[in-house]
Amino acid sequence: MKEMILSVNPHIHDNSSTRSVMREVIIALIPAIIAALYFFRIKAFVVISSCVISCVVFEYLYQKTCKKNITVKDLSAVVTGILLALIMPPALPVWVCILASAVAIILTKQIFGGIGCNIFNPALLGRAFLMAAFPTMLTSWNNPITLDVVTTATPLGLHKFTQVLTGYEPLFFGNVSGSIGETSALALLIGAAYLLIKKIINIRIPFAYIATVFIISSITNKIDPEIYAPALFNLLAGGLMLGAFFMATDYVTTPITKKGQWVFGIGCGIVTMIIRLWGGLPEGVMYSILFMNGFTPLINRVTMPKRYGTGDRE
Amino acid sequence: MNDKSTFPGGVHPGSSKNLTKDLSIKTVEAGDVVVLPLIQHIGNPAKAIVKIGDLVKRGQLVAEQNGFISSNIYSSVSGKVSGIKAYAHPILGTSQAIIIENDHKNDAAEPIHKRSLEDLSEEDIVNIIKTAGIVGMGGAAFPSYVKAMVKENNQIDTLVINAVECEPYLTCDYRSMLEKTKEIIEGIRLLNKAVKAKNVYVAIEDNKPVAIQQIKGYLYDKGATDIEIKVLKTKYPQGGEKQILKAILDREVPPSKLPLDVGCIVQNVGTCLAVYEAIVEGKPLIERVITITGKCVKRPGNYRVPIGTLLQDIIDNACRGFSEEPAKIISGGPMMGMAQYTLDVPVIKGMSGIICLTEKEAVSEREGACLNCGKCVDVCPMNLLPTRIARAVKFDKIIEADKLFITDCMECGSCTYKCPAHIPLVHYIKIGKQKLRKIQISKK
Numbered sequence A: 001m002k003e004m005i006l007s008v009n010p011h012i013h014d015n016s017s018t019r020s021v022m023r024e025v026i027i028a029l030i031p032a033i034i035a036a037l038y039f040f041r042i043k044a045f046v047v048i049s050s051c052v053i054s055c056v057v058f059e060y061l062y063q064k065t066c067k068k069n070i071t072v073k074d075l076s077a078v079v080t081g082i083l084l085a086l087i088m089p090p091a092l093p094v095w096v097c098i099l100a101s102a103v104a105i106i107l108t109k110q111i112f113g114g115i116g117c118n119i120f121n122p123a124l125l126g127r128a129f130l131m132a133a134f135p136t137m138l139t140s141w142n143n144p145i146t147l148d149v150v151t152t153a154t155p156l157g158l159h160k161f162t163q164v165l166t167g168y169e170p171l172f173f174g175n176v177s178g179s180i181g182e183t184s185a186l187a188l189l190i191g192a193a194y195l196l197i198k199k200i201i202n203i204r205i206p207f208a209y210i211a212t213v214f215i216i217s218s219i220t221n222k223i224d225p226e227i228y229a230p231a232l233f234n235l236l237a238g239g240l241m242l243g244a245f246f247m248a249t250d251y252v253t254t255p256i257t258k259k260g261q262w263v264f265g266i267g268c269g270i271v272t273m274i275i276r277l278w279g280g281l282p283e284g285v286m287y288s289i290l291f292m293n294g295f296t297p298l299i300n301r302v303t304m305p306k307r308y309g310t311g312d313r314e
Numbered sequence B: 001m002n003d004k005s006t007f008p009g010g011v012h013p014g015s016s017k018n019l020t021k022d023l024s025i026k027t028v029e030a031g032d033v034v035v036l037p038l039i040q041h042i043g044n045p046a047k048a049i050v051k052i053g054d055l056v057k058r059g060q061l062v063a064e065q066n067g068f069i070s071s072n073i074y075s076s077v078s079g080k081v082s083g084i085k086a087y088a089h090p091i092l093g094t095s096q097a098i099i100i101e102n103d104h105k106n107d108a109a110e111p112i113h114k115r116s117l118e119d120l121s122e123e124d125i126v127n128i129i130k131t132a133g134i135v136g137m138g139g140a141a142f143p144s145y146v147k148a149m150v151k152e153n154n155q156i157d158t159l160v161i162n163a164v165e166c167e168p169y170l171t172c173d174y175r176s177m178l179e180k181t182k183e184i185i186e187g188i189r190l191l192n193k194a195v196k197a198k199n200v201y202v203a204i205e206d207n208k209p210v211a212i213q214q215i216k217g218y219l220y221d222k223g224a225t226d227i228e229i230k231v232l233k234t235k236y237p238q239g240g241e242k243q244i245l246k247a248i249l250d251r252e253v254p255p256s257k258l259p260l261d262v263g264c265i266v267q268n269v270g271t272c273l274a275v276y277e278a279i280v281e282g283k284p285l286i287e288r289v290i291t292i293t294g295k296c297v298k299r300p301g302n303y304r305v306p307i308g309t310l311l312q313d314i315i316d317n318a319c320r321g322f323s324e325e326p327a328k329i330i331s332g333g334p335m336m337g338m339a340q341y342t343l344d345v346p347v348i349k350g351m352s353g354i355i356c357l358t359e360k361e362a363v364s365e366r367e368g369a370c371l372n373c374g375k376c377v378d379v380c381p382m383n384l385l386p387t388r389i390a391r392a393v394k395f396d397k398i399i400e401a402d403k404l405f406i407t408d409c410m411e412c413g414s415c416t417y418k419c420p421a422h423i424p425l426v427h428y429i430k431i432g433k434q435k436l437r438k439i440q441i442s443k444k
């Protein structure tokens, strides 16, 4: 008889893997990619392909130079590339996409030790970097389909600076200006439903996040409907759907405890609304998630589950 | 109670029970030798009372209980003692064992008692369970008489019969319930004569409707109300003692305490059957039902085998060998069982199954980096943070692992089962526990 395999229990596995998880996320992003291509045409294509390709290449090159295991096969760099592209304005030059990818993959992810070790969401930090370095480039938008160039004219921007409310129908389907992948709530919700059904993500963070935004904006809208937009508008405009379902649910940079996930979602909602209502920027999703990423280790520490068979952790 | 209860956490590993669940129990003869390890239970090894060359009968005591937590061992065949030496052991690797050459005559020894049922006091029942060498048949193999012997200061109000069998592949308890319904129920009643619990529950998962019907039928036909069936949700590890109690009574057993401390006793159905046979038939524990299964086994099934039978003999004779060479042999269930290095190893009292996996089914992926996904935390029925414990052990921070309650881990395997990064969390936790024990010993 040949040698037997002698590993420790359990001897079966649900057959998931990092790669399979990433593959599901990519599938879930397909509706948003299609919407991006439909509304922003060739520009979306250029942004998405340059981000994805450069993310994968940077990951490969970094690991090769540092003589580490090459892990591009796990598809996580592809996911980062897609997410990064989806939060970019349509008219971004290719070299800016490449730069943002370098920040996302090398500075945010690999320097900290690669997948699982980074503190901040790579795609979001890549964009935050561009926001600081090239603010004008990141605030010039294109109208969907016609691709006319407009300045500060996302629905949130329009409302913040001119009190103009965009209609719900275009907001829901995505026929508005904005980052290429954030405009279609419909496409994002289809993807989100897929991730929930496949149990890749759980509802805790997105639900807490969206509910918090809803509650705060309902209250402020009651107080002064002239200045503060209605709740539904706050849910559909800007990057909330993309952020809540695809960024705030990133495994690596969010809490592992159940209670912590609730806290994280509520925190994101509060910070988003503070920025939207009183900040200098029209949109706060990106910064709120990055801000809460920074608190993740602390949240984990203070939300340890109760020890079984005792009243508490003692 | 209509809505089915359960415990928080856990996984759904798919049952794989179809291979054997409809196959009735077949009796298997022992091979030319049987091997009786002196330790087949939690506690002290038994003390051999036979010598090389002695002739023994089937059902004759060959090793004696040694201390309070220990157990008697009987010969399961008639024949000659041919050795007392170290032999492969399914859990310990190797252990001292009595080797008996089977003469295939099945000469039976006297029954362990001949008294009539009516004469038996509760003390007598405990004594018979003790004499018969009965241990927990679900795998833990804790001497059953100790549990049955209610101590003065412990108020036991509930006896729970564990018929959950939540491990995938295993069907031995299920088949026993179908084929030995009466014996099991009467065994439960005899057991409770000693325990005297107010409430007696049979806990069973909702994926076994036929068994549930059968037990209900037996009980309600006779209008009995002394035993109640609790149907639980199908989820692993529903059969863990702590999980059962949480599900049906919402009681949590505190760390390092026993069900006894929260007024409960949990016994496996197989144990109840053994109790029945010991008390009613005067038969010591010399055989058990075991599921032998796996896609590569030619004739998987549920077999009643003499304790001490070598696995190789069962596979060759009852199962007709393998259709494909297995790459992994597991004693017990696939979630908590132990990988075997050889088939030249005996069936012991607590062995509920043998699962044979092919190369394809057994090979697991390489360990990757933790994604922090929290899936292990979500599923841990003990509310632990498996990823953090494993990381602490990896970096040799054993004290930190202790502070994360590594000792609470019941090694159910749910966390590893779910981990997309294929981190062998249970492996690290086991190493951590060993190291912690060493540290604690050296401190004393």
Ligand code: SF4
Pocket: B379, B380, B381, B382, B383, B384, B386, B408, B409, B410, B411, B412, B413, B414, B415, B416, B425, B426, B429
């Ligand atoms: S940590 Fe232990 S108790 Fe928790 S799921 Fe893993 S093996 Fe089970």
Ligand code: SF4
Pocket: A256, B369, B370, B371, B372, B373, B374, B375, B376, B377, B386, B387, B415, B418, B419, B420, B421, B422, B423, B425
């Ligand atoms: S399941 Fe695996 S990858 Fe996820 S947090 Fe636990 S150890 Fe890490």
